[in-house]
Amino acid sequence: MNREEIIERGEIVYRKPTLMNDQHMHYCPGCSHGVVHKLVVEVIEEMGLAEKSIGVCPVGCAVFLYNYLDIDVQEAAHGRAPAVATAIKRLWPDRLVFTYQGDGDLACIGTAETIHALNRGESITVIFINNAIYGMTGGQMAPTTLEGMKTSTCPYGRTPELHGFPLHITEIAATLQGTAYVTRQSVHTVAAIRKAKKAIRHAFENSMQGKGSNLVEIVSTCSSGWKMSPVKANQWMEEHMFAYYPLGDLKDVDQSVFHADK
């Protein structure tokens, strides 16, 4: 069946999620945010949770997430999204509450809030976009910036002697007793997007079932910040980022017994 025949028969094989607003995106060409936004609302739509979802967005490029997703959203102070989400979820236990944070927000200024919310086993999902750079402010060094990687605040390359080591916060999260599902995904190929969507769905289901806290890291590109074309950025990510941040599930357990004690 060719394209015309499909259109002729009125069979929809793909459409924009109804929970994406018709709002022009501010994200750069090649940026992973748009894909991840779409996956988040696709899963919400498929789970029938549009009226029960409350998102918490960060400070950083995704600060404008609330412009694109047709659900209730709170914009949190830099790094504090997990604290904001903690309160919302405890006060509205039957809602789907998730945060959406970048590496600077989650793994630097908000490290304490991230670790403590996850370790308390809050029934939330943290979506973590790791592109190893501060995108919104123009490409400065992030806690996840790779060794040797050049940014505007480590213009000669990140060196452990000067800047310390890249932070594996997802590995830390996997060691916390409160986390149920901790995974690292990417959205650079169709196959990867499908896996990432499954991961988000699993995390959201855990959140709704009170199985513990969930962290879905998406290793992402920032072609503007990395000063590469989108295609080159994807290649660079595969060659360098995945070596430092290997993809796959780090933990998948049911912490509901622990969680029910609250």
Next chain:
Amino acid sequence: MTEETVLMKGNEAIAHAAIRYGCDGFFGYPITPQSEILETLTLLKPWETTGMVVLQAESEVASINMVYGGAGSGKMVMTSSSSPGVSLMQEGISYMAGAELPGLIVNVMRGGPGLGTIQPSQADYFQAVKGGGNGDYHLITLAPASVQEMADFTGLAFELAFKYRNPAILLSDGVIGQMMEKVTLPAARPRRTEAEIIAQCPWATTGRVGRKRNVITSLELRPEEMEANNLRLQAKYRQIEAEEVRYEEIGVDDAEYLFVAFGSCARIAQKSMEMAREQGVKVGLFRPITLYPFPTERLRALAPRMKGMLSVELNAGQMLEDVRLAVGERCPVEWFGRLGGIVPDPEEVVGALKEKLM
């Protein structure tokens, strides 16, 4: 729970009152001299009775952002801390003011600056009244002077916070927090149902049911829109200033001198007033109950018939500036206070009046 008269600390009264007023959530971090608030709440276990959430957060920063999240979802939520902890909360408080969220912050003040002392102080007046975080904003600031007012103002602060969609602060101090007094606790009223919250707070992130999505944010990158947001806030503040001024006057009618004092200092000044009157000096006490909005008009009206006013504070003269702004040249205004956790004797205050104004 029916109305009940008991003997307890000011901090404990806040915890009891919060539950009885139907508070939905408390998020806090231990710090002296206010830890009894969180301790009392965890001892009372309201999550088993009213369903109120009580959570010890990882920091004051997390606490205030939990309050932000809870308030943004329409719930009646609060936190408490003492001076250094409240300093850590300033970012979140500014965000709440910017996003126009109701919520209660309790500051049981101790001496500063820095880690300072655990003894009582009123040195966070500027921070509370003038806005301690970034941007042009105000907190509705209530100053309790008794354990009874710790309980009463917990309810009043929530009422005003929701009325104006603005954070409110209970500016107390280590004296009022730690001392025990008789207090009548209100009869318990039930927490609002989810349907009531959704009806009362159509702006809150409760889940997008039967309406467009709600967004809680203080961000607006377009300067024209941000100016409009600021002008809306300023209009709200003018309304608060016009309608919510509260104060108490004792012995003002025949007074020739006035002590102006708030919170615990007003209790001392009242004793000083009585002592001065025994010595034939006609002194009255003017006690601002709302520090923001400040009772500017009333003080200005009283000034022409006074020989002088003494602003008595547990700080180096912070409210003094607002008293002088109100009074101008209409009568002399002087300051007396003790710093660093020292609470003055009533005799010292009378002595200061005589030395500075007579």
